[in-house]
Amino acid sequence: MKKIYTTIIIAFLVVILNAGRYAGDFMEIGSGVRALGMGGAFVSIANDGTATYWNPAGIAQIRDLEVSFMHADLYEGLASYDNFTYAQPLPNNVSIAIGWTRLTIDEIPQFDESHLVGTNVDIRSSSPDQHLPGVPDGEFKSFDDLFQFSFAKQLKYDADLGWGFFKVPFEINMGGNVKFIRRNLDDSNGTGSGFDLGLLMKSDLGVILDKEWLGTINYGVNFQNISGTDITWDTTSNHKDEVLFNTKMGMSIEQPLPFWKSSFIVAYDKDYLYERPYHLGLEYDYNKKVQVRTGYSDDNISAGVSMKVYSFHIDYAFVTNNLGNTNRVGLRFIF
Numbered sequence: 001m002k003k004i005y006t007t008i009i010i011a012f013l014v015v016i017l018n019a020g021r022y023a024g025d026f027m028e029i030g031s032g033v034r035a036l037g038m039g040g041a042f043v044s045i046a047n048d049g050t051a052t053y054w055n056p057a058g059i060a061q062i063r064d065l066e067v068s069f070m071h072a073d074l075y076e077g078l079a080s081y082d083n084f085t086y087a088q089p090l091p092n093n094v095s096i097a098i099g100w101t102r103l104t105i106d107e108i109p110q111f112d113e114s115h116l117v118g119t120n121v122d123i124r125s126s127s128p129d130q131h132l133p134g135v136p137d138g139e140f141k142s143f144d145d146l147f148q149f150s151f152a153k154q155l156k157y158d159a160d161l162g163w164g165f166f167k168v169p170f171e172i173n174m175g176g177n178v179k180f181i182r183r184n185l186d187d188s189n190g191t192g193s194g195f196d197l198g199l200l201m202k203s204d205l206g207v208i209l210d211k212e213w214l215g216t217i218n219y220g221v222n223f224q225n226i227s228g229t230d231i232t233w234d235t236t237s238n239h240k241d242e243v244l245f246n247t248k249m250g251m252s253i254e255q256p257l258p259f260w261k262s263s264f265i266v267a268y269d270k271d272y273l274y275e276r277p278y279h280l281g282l283e284y285d286y287n288k289k290v291q292v293r294t295g296y297s298d299d300n301i302s303a304g305v306s307m308k309v310y311s312f313h314i315d316y317a318f319v320t321n322n323l324g325n326t327n328r329v330g331l332r333f334i335f
Contacts, residue, residue: 026103026144027053027181031083033070033330037304037317038281039295041267043250044220046200048332049085052099052148055222055248057175057198059095060152062087068332070315076324080104093154101146109136110186140186150177152198171202181231181243194229194243198222205253215255215263222248246273261287311335
């Protein structure tokens with residue numbers, strides 16, 4: 001049965017596909033609350049459960065069991081966006097994590113054109129009975145799921161520069177994730193799988209520049225869909241949509257401010273996909289109890305705040321968008 005959808009829904013689905021040509025771009029929306037509060041400049045930080053999305057190597061930094069939840073209503077309520085992560089540290093500086101992200105669009109109007117079979121343009125234009133009434137015959141729901149399993153290992157060593165210089169401490173985190181993608185549109189389903197590979201390195205600026213008060217410099221890179229990811233639909237043609245390879249790269253500086261019992265992070269990220277957007281982020285932490293942050297990405301501004309209450313972290317982010325501003329809320333449990 002042939003179906004058509006209202007113009008607004010078609011336009012919205014085009015937005016979800018971002019570039020308009022490739023499926024799977026719902027994953028570019030970004031998971032988590034803290035990271036989006038920093039404008040998505042998180043590849044070189046990635047020290048919470050959402051590292052499954054931003055940089056799987058960052059999972060190795062998690063040394064306590066962590067569970068997180070996130071919810072956001074997107075585009076003035078047209079869609080909902082949810083994320084769940086579970087991170088588990090293991091012996092020998094190894095950590096694993098799982099993540100689940102879902103984008104849902106409810107109440108999409110559905111129109112039945114079966115009564116127009118056998119007609120032509122002349123008949124439909126001259127006969128009011130052949131016109132579409134503008135009233136939906138029903139509704140359906142669309143959803144997109146991303147499941148991820150991440151594994152990461154942390155290594156530490158001192159690099160001897162020789163020539164009578166000093167040893168520079170390095171922390172190297174390496175990781176990857178396997179992901180499964182499932183898309184549903186009415187009675188059609190598409191599935192695919194992929195693989196990401198990440199690297200996150202840290203070094204001590206105080207040692208490098210011989211200034212004890214300096215903090216750390218971090219570098220991160222995440223190679224997404226390196227295995228060539230396709231989404232295959234269960235249609236008669238077995239149509240395939242391509243999920244593009246992307247490289248996310250970033251740098252950040254973490255600077256402690258012990259005289260204020262605080263610290264701050266400045267971060268910069270860049271994507272090598274489409275128009276190569278960049279991301280800027282700033283976060284200020286007071287006594288590891290309260291964090292405030294702001295960010296910039298692709299002409300959008302974001303801001304956020306987190307509060308720690310015992311083992312709970314309450315996160316909030318506000319993200320501007322020309323399709324409708326977004327409020328994100330989340331909870332993190334650290335045991």
